[in-house]
Amino acid sequence: MGIKRKRIVVKVGTSTLTNEMGKSNLRTLDHLARVLSDIQNMGHEVLLVSSGAIAVGANKMHLPEKPSQMRMKQAAAAVGQCENMFLYDKFFGEYDKTVAQILLNAEDIEQEVKRENLANTFFALLEQGIIPIVNENDSVSYTEIESEEKLFGDNDMLSAVVSVLCQADLLVILSDIEGFYDADPRLFRNARLISRIEEITKETYDLAGGAGSRRGTGGMQTKLKAAELATANGIDTIVTNGAHPESLYDIMDEKKVGTLFVARGK
Numbered sequence: 312m313g314i315k316r317k318r319i320v321v322k323v324g325t326s327t328l329t330n331e332m333g334k335s336n337l338r339t340l341d342h343l344a345r346v347l348s349d350i351q352n353m354g355h356e357v358l359l360v361s362s363g364a365i366a367v368g369a370n371k372m373h374l375p376e377k378p379s380q381m382r383m384k385q386a387a388a389a390v391g392q393c394e395n396m397f398l399y400d401k402f403f404g405e406y407d408k409t410v411a412q413i414l415l416n417a418e419d420i421e422q423e424v425k426r427e428n429l430a431n432t433f434f435a436l437l438e439q440g441i442i443p444i445v446n447e448n449d450s451v452s453y454t455e456i457e458s459e460e461k462l463f464g465d466n467d468m469l470s471a472v473v474s475v476l477c478q479a480d481l482l483v484i485l486s487d488i489e490g491f492y493d494a495d496p497r498l499f500r501n502a503r504l505i506s507r508i509e510e511i512t513k514e515t516y517d518l519a520g521g522a523g524s525r526r527g528t529g530g531m532q533t534k535l536k537a538a539e540l541a542t543a544n545g546i547d548t549i550v551t552n553g554a555h556p557e558s559l560y561d562i563m564d565e566k567k568v569g570t571l572f573v574a575r576g577k
C-alpha cells in the first residue's frame with residue numbers, strides 16, 4: 312500500500328517556538344525535530360516553515376520586548392534566524408537528518424522564472440532526503456513585516472504558498488491552541504472547537520480573532536487565509552497545537568486532530 316499524504320508541510324509559529332520569557336522552547340524544538348525526523352523515516356517528505364526569528368533575536372539581543380522599529384525588527388530577525396537554524400541543525404542532527412535554510416521574499420514567488428528555480432531547489436533537497444526549513448527573508452524584505460501589500464502577510468500564508476509550490480499533500484499549522492474555535496477561547500471561555508470545515512466563508516472569518524499572545528502575529532485570521540489558499544489548491548490543511556508534536560503521528564494516521572479544513576474538490 313502506498314503512503315497517503317506523502318509530502319507534508321508543517322508550519323510552526325513563534326508562540327510555540329518560544330516560552331513566556333521569550334526564550335527558545337528547547338523541549339518543543341527537540342520534540343518537533345524528533346517527530347518530523349521519524350515521520351520522514353516512515354517514508355514521508357517533510358518541509359518545515361518556521362517563524363520565531365524576530366522574537367528569538369530580540370531575546371538574544373537583550374531587547375526589553377519585541378521591537379517596533381523596522382530596522383530593529385530586521386536586525387533581530389538576522390540574529391534570531393541564525394540562532395533558530397543553529398538549534399534546528401543541532402536537534403535534527405541528533406536524529407541523523409540534514410536541514411537546509413530557505414529564506415523567501417514575495418518576488419521569489421511572483422516571478423515565474425524565480426518560482427520555477429525555487430521549486431526545483433525544493434525538489435532537489437527533498438530528493439536528497441533533506442528537510443527544508445523556510446522563513447520570510449525579514450532582514451532583506453521589510454514589506455513582509457510591515458507593508459499592506461504583502462503577499463505572504465505572515466508565515467501562515469507563506470506556509471500555504473510553499474505547500475502549493477511544492478505540491479504538498481497536507482499542510483499542518485502548529486499554533487498555541489488546539490484548533491479553530493467558534494470564538495477566540497482566550498476571550499470567550501465557552502468557545503467550542505470546530506473539528507472540520509468544508510468551506511471557508513465570510514461567516515468563518517467572523518469567528519476568527521487576532522493573535523493570542525504578544526509573541527504571535529495574525530492569529531486565526533491569517534491561518535484561515537492560508538487554509539483558504541491551500542484548500543483551493545487541493546491541499547488538506549490542519550490547525551492544531553504545537554505543544555505536543557506527537558499529534559503529528561495521529562495526523563499521519565488520519566485520526567481526528569485539531570481542525571481539518573477539507574481540500575476543495577475532494
Ligand SMILES: Nc1ncnc2c1ncn2[C@@H]1O[C@H](COP(=O)(O)OP(=O)(O)O)[C@@H](O)[C@H]1O
Nearest residue numbers: 324325326486492494495520522523527528530
Ligand atoms: N476563533 C479562534 N479560534 C482559535 N484561536 C483564535 C481564534 N481567534 C483568535 N484566536 C487566537 O489565535 C491565537 C493563535 O495565533 P497566533 O497568536 O498568531 O500564534 P502563532 O504564533 O501560532 O501564529 C490563539 O492563541 C488565539 O488566542
Ligand SMILES: N[C@@H](CCC(=O)OP(=O)(O)O)C(=O)O
Nearest residue numbers: 325362363364365465466528
Ligand atoms: N518571519 C517572522 C514571523 C512572522 C510570523 O508570521 O509569526 P507567527 O505568527 O508566529 O508565525 C519571524 O521569523 O519572526
